[in-house]
Amino acid sequence: MRLEGSQLGWRYADGAWLFNDFSIALHSGEVVGLVGPSGSGKTSLGRLLAGYMKPITGTVILSGDNQHKGSYHPVQMIFQHPERAVNPRWRLSKTVTEGWTPDEALLEALGIQKHWLQRYPNELSGGELQRCCIARALGPDTKFLIADEMTTMLDAITQAQIWHTVLDIVHTRQIGLLVISHDHALVNKICERTVNFA
Amino acid sequence: MSQLAAVQQGKTRNGWNVRKRAYVSATGAGLLLVAIGIGSWLLGSAGLSVQLDNRNLPPSLAHLFGTDWLGRDMLSRTVKGLALSIQVGMLGAACSVIIAAVMGLMAATLGKTADRIITWLIDVFLSVPHLVMLILIAFVCGGGLKGVAIGIMLTHWPSLARLIRAEALQLMSAEYVLVSRKLGRSSYWVATRHLAPHLLPQLLVGFLLLFPHAVLHEAAVTFLGLGMSPHQPAIGIILSESMRYLSTGMWWLAVFPGLGLLATVRAFDKLGHYLRQLVDPRNAHL
């Protein structure tokens, strides 16, 4: 499969164009980095590719996708602030199983401990929540994953732990991964190729 | 620097946290409601009839709250009056909350034009003082129970509607709600599982805070003579009528109904206040 954004353009209200005529393609099983300074529109680009927003100009095409309208979206996104990406009133067990039911093996691989699932988000740390968000996004129909500054708010050890697991899963399941980050060292370490965004 | 004084001494915690206070005030408000309900049922209408033999009696065992210038039992009148005021207040507050919810959600979901119109409407209603508006509406509707109830309904919704609109807008752009859609959940599912559980407590608190307000305003309008007809034993009427007799030393005519009104209003106001604190995540653990 192939996720392709061609000649994309985006701006807020009447503001200046954040980017215009920007094209990017991502294949299954490929790990691509997207680096650029903050405020340059990386997050907006991620949201366009994941279908959270409609591009003002250009198109996002997912080839080989036969109608997913209204059902589980093959492109999933992981956000920078996991505490905003989970319902604060839900126990984590409900959040993790919102789209599908992850098996024990995946939870274990991600280092999610059983008792976390009985807790509320404010009782868990950012790293623990982010693991839960990743489990939620790795349903069997996920073909592409967009990780927007996924570990920016986490410490180095948690960051390394999470990336090692995610890269493993992505490789075995041939998921295309777009790593959006401002951290060149991180992107150089884990990505096969890098797109500079400016 | 060897002093080991506490930097921020543990706040005075006398075993009464907000949740306990909320429980207690909920029980208090509930008991008060039940007492007034049962009381007005038990007392029947016998006490409301004119008994010229028993005019102007001060409080006694036979007439705990005394009697008025027509010999009517003040306890019966107070309890009945409160029951009536509470009914009007409940009706007014409940309808206000419904209007607020509908308006707020419409503003948040129906697009920019609807939002602009509703926000404008909210501003208009908020810019005119409550009481003036209420009197006008009650007057136009020709007074009576209907007029007051409609007046309360139409004047108390704007501030809550504004709150609901803001909450709904924020919720709908919340990342976890957006993610939910991408996980294949329908908008109905999102509305019932993500939005409603968040908005319902807000509406409940809104209702509990509006209710005492509505009761007070009902009493005020009735006091001014624009509300209930004088035959109905509303608290506002009792108070306004008693004004004429206060100067002759018949204090019980105003004191007991006044205290009853104060207690009712205060009980629900407190309850709403504590619940609002608990609904706010910043104060959820006080």
Added chain:
Amino acid sequence: MPLLEVNKLSISFVQYVNGSVQQRITVVEELDFAINEGEIVAVVGASGSGKSLLAHAIMGILPKNVETTGSISYGGELLDEKLLQRHRGREIALVPQSVSFLDPLMRVGKQLHTRADGEVQDKERESLFERFQLGKHVARMFPFQLSGGMARKVLVSTAALGRTRLIIADEPTPGMHPDDVAEALGRFKQLAEGGCAVLFITHDIEAALQIADKVAVFYAGEAIELAAAEDFQGQGERLRHPYTKALWRALPQNSFEPITGTQPARSSDVQGCLFAARCSSYAEECKAKRPDSREVRGGMVRCLHAT
């Protein structure tokens, strides 16, 4: 004598556990910390290690359901509510994590100016705005009109030469353009050279090492190591605590190899060394009691086996 000294600071949250029953959860336990004039100390650690709580405790802006014990002294005096009132926003400046710390109803320029500011400080701020490429109009804006990057720059500008003696910067850099990060860090350095103490709280070790003299490493509410910035090099041979070494090695520019496990959420759940469960040099004696802080090679460490 240190400018700021934190002595046996404990911070606990009071939370509902069941109905109206509340429980006290200790997240920072008997923390000792000190900073001298003209010194930049970076505080690094995972989220939940208590580094932001330290900043908030110093500024007296902890949430209401928090109880603290221990003492904080500033310039030799106990830093109580009264002293804080006098110095907060003047001698002691907070560079907060988000714009929500600014007064939403006050224009930016007016907020940055405090009573202690004379012409010198105002001039300085003007030139700073220029270097950050914030136009003159920014001073006339309200906080909600600022973009994320602009807001950060404004927040960094809150501290001023001559007036500020202690800066507490709580994660000031994430979300900033690299050039602006450099500018902001340079700004801190400049203030430190003028005799100001800078407490730089971050989880970004790299940014910390660019300017810090010393690095304090926090783990589960405890300062487990205080190292010179130069100790962070190579494979971390000069670092003292096994956690610090692991943290250093886990950076993508180093070996990117993580250790297993997670930081305990409450220090009270663990007896003995907080890091024992994840430690490679773990031994029976680590379990008995929490290691006291001791001096090793000019730094501080809380580990029985550090050499």
